[in-house]
Every structure is written in C-alpha cells, then in structure tokens.
C-alpha cells in the first residue's frame with residue numbers, strides 16, 4: 001500500500017488519528033486485514049445527557065461522553081476532559097491514542113477517554129462538583145477498577161478525581177473502589193509523583209532521545225532554547241523540569257496569549273504570576289507574543305502542551321524548532337507531521353512523549369489494588385525505566401524501518417517517522433494479543 005506524500009488536512013482529531021494509523025499500516029509487514037477496523041474504531045461509545053442545577057437557580061443540560069476504544073490488553077484507561085469543544089470525534093481520537101500509548105509503553109491497559117462539553121471557566125466549584133457526580137452516576141458500571149478507569153485531562157484535576165471516586169464508592173459500598181480512578185489526591189489513594197508524571201516522563205524521554213543521537217547537533221538539554229505552549233499541569237511542570245535540567249525557557253503561553261524573553265524566563269516565577277493573575281501574560285521582564293507567534297518562535301525545542309491540531313499546514317512551514325516534544329495529545333495534524341518531516345524536524349510523538357502520566361496512573365492503580373503506598377524514589381525509578389524503554393523501542397524500530405525503506409519496502413516514497421515506529425510497535429502488540437486471545441466464539 002502506498003500513501004500519497006501528504007494526506008488532506010482535517011481539523012477533526014479522529015480523521016487525523018486515522019491518517020496516522022493508516023500511514024503506520026504501510027510499514028507493517030503483515031496483519032490480518034479483518035482486524036484493522038477493530039483496531040482503529042472505538043469498541044463502545046457512550047453518550048449521556050443530564051440536567052444539573054446551576055447556582056442561579058436555573059437548570060442546564062450537559063452532554064458527556066465516554067469512549068472505550070479497545071480493551072484486549074486490559075481495562076480501558078484514559079482521562080476525562082471538561083472543555084466547550086469536546087465532541088465524540090475528539091474523545092474517540094483521544095481514546096485511540098490511549099490504546100496505542102498503553103501498548104507502546106507496555107502497560108496492561110487498553111484505551112478510553114471521556115469528556116463533558118462545558119466551560120469550566122464559567123462554572124463555580126459546586127457546579128463542577130454536581131456535573132462530575134451526575135456524570136459518574138450516568139456512566140454507572142461502564143467505569144470500574146477492572147473495566148474502564150478515568151484520570152485527569154484538560155481542566156480536570158485531583159479534586160475532580162476525588163469526586164469521581166467518592167460518587168462511584170457511594171454507588172458500590174463494601175468493596176475497595178480506590179482503583180476506579182487515578183490522579184486522586186494523595187490523601188485518598190493518589191500516588192506520589194502523579195501530578196508531575198506527564199512532564200517528568202517527557203523530560204526523561206527527551207533526554208534519552210537526545211542521547212540516542214536522533215537530533216543532529218543536539219545531544220543534551222544543556223543550553224537548549226525551549227518554547228512551551230500551554231501553562232497548565234503538563235506545560236508548566238515541563239517548563240520547570242526542562243529548566244532544572246539545563247534548558248532555557250524562552251517563550252510560554254496559555255489560552256490568553258504568550259510571553260517571551262531570549263535571556264530566559266523563570267518558570268516558577270511565571271507560574272506564580274499565572275496563579276496570581278490568571279495568565280502568564282503581563283509577566284514582568286517579558287515581551288507579549290501571540291499564541292501563533294509562540295509556535296513559530298526561534299527555539300531549539302518546541303513543546304506543545306495545550307490542545308490538539310495547533311500545528312497545521314499553515315504554520316508547520318514556519319516552525320523554527322529542530323525538535324518537537326508532543327506533550328499535548330495530537331498537537332500536529334497529519335499534514336503538519338509530513339511537512340515538518342520534510343523539513344527534518346524531529347517529532348517525539350504524543351503516545352511516547354506524554355505517556356509518563358498513564359505510567360504513574362498505572363502505578364497508582366497497582367498501589368490501590370494492593371493497598372500499598374510507594375515512595376517517590378520507587379515511583380521515579382520505575383517511571384524513568386519505562387520511559388527509557390519506550391524511547392529505545394521506538395528508536396530501534398525506527399532504525400529497522402529506515403533499513404527496510406532503503407531496501408524499497410512497500411514502495412513508500414517517504415521514510416518512516418518516530419510516530420510511524422511507535423504506532424507500528426503498538427499496533428503489532430495489540431494485534432498479537434487479539435490473535436493470542438483468539439476470536440470468540
């Protein structure tokens with residue numbers, strides 16, 4: 001199967017997921033054709049609509065989703081997002097990314113994802129609590145410690161996870177329900193290290209990638225100029241950890257805009273400013289830039305850590321970074337992916353780069369099931385091992401695919417990307433288990 005050099009651009013995240021998947025398929029030696037549809041499409045999609053009492057005495061109906069994409073390797077696993085733009089297509093794509101992520105980093109999970117279309121910035125804490133509790137009640141037994149396990153995502157946090165646990169626990173008395181959700185507060189079964197796990201994992205992955213010599217003339221983070229889009233859980237923590245590891249943070253942004261300073265921004269001071277004012281914008285000794293300018297800022301490493309489809313056909317040609325670390329899920333469209341490949345920009349794909357979050361979620365789940373509490377050294381050591389292994393597996397597969405490409409494999413005109421390599425690894429691992437378990441009946 002040969003692919004056109006560039007797919008047609010779509011801003012539908014599931015179309016992009018499918019384009020990524022189809023491209024990876026062109027690198028697979030053999031696969032049972034009949035299972036392809038099963039591997040790309042969600043196993044189950046739930047829509048729930050539910051009314052909630054608002055603070056002003058009105059009633060509002062909300063639309064929530066939970067997609068279980070695949071569970072052949074274990075229960076579904078994936079975050080819950082609160083955002084006005086949440087759609088079935090977006091949640092399905094994010095669930096597919098989770099299936100591939102848990103496979104490439106080799107966790108005994110499948111993929112799931114959920115969301116409620118709402119604007120948390122306009123909702124009070126008690127409205128968010130009522131939305132969360134009612135959403136969990138509507139999901140009923142479709143989530144559970146051994147079926148489908150939620151976690152935090154955009155605009156949900158440890159408090160949201162505490163409400164999810166509490167609601168599920170009230171509905172299932174008399175048993176240990178802690179493992180129904182991860183990313184909980186430490187006091188109720190959360191794991192040390194979970195909050196910064198996504199960013200810490202991305203740091204370890206980046207360091208290993210550089211050590212493997214994949215980015216020409218960049219063997220270490222020392223002195224690397226880094227721009228970060230999104231200053232939430234993942235982005236702000238990544239900025240701090242990359243800075244601590246020797247990088248210089250030259251630009252950051254959030255939903256209200258961006259700031260830059262070529263001498264370096266202090267990530268902690270930027271976070272303090274954001275906590276105080278609600279945005280990174282207006283930080284003393286920084287220059288304001290737009291989010292569009294941030295993505296094409298003169299830097300060595302670009303870390304998109306906000307939302308999907310941020311780098312597209314129109315700005316991919318202008319990206320100046322030599323390395324993109326996808327801390328967000330799906331920040332590049334499939335077309336942008338191809339453009340940056342043609343421009344020799346290396347992309348560490350989301351399913352590897354941000355997998356630290358689900359890795360420590362897995363550790364939390366194991367601790368909950370065994371009534372254990374690990375210390376930070378153990379969590380950190382095990383996280384680092386998983387991340388290094390995922391990067392090594394990806395780079396090794398990429399090297400092998402490059403060799404096949406030089407031999408003319410499948411007539412592919414363009415060589416493999418690290419994303420192709422990671423997806424080939426994931427798809428093969430899942431397909432193997434489908435066939436080992438065998439098709440019932």
Ligand code: NAD
Nearest residue numbers: 154155198230231232233234254255305306328329354357
């Ligand atoms: P978050 O809600 O904590 O932060 C999101 C940040 O993005 C906020 O600073 C917000 O202001 C900013 N933002 C929103 N729209 C923006 C825009 N148009 N331009 C620039 N910035 C914008 O969310 P998070 O948990 O940090 O997640 C961010 C990304 O990382 C998402 O793609 C998420 O799926 C991915 N991710 C998160 C985790 C995790 O453990 N939190 C794990 C894996 C992947």
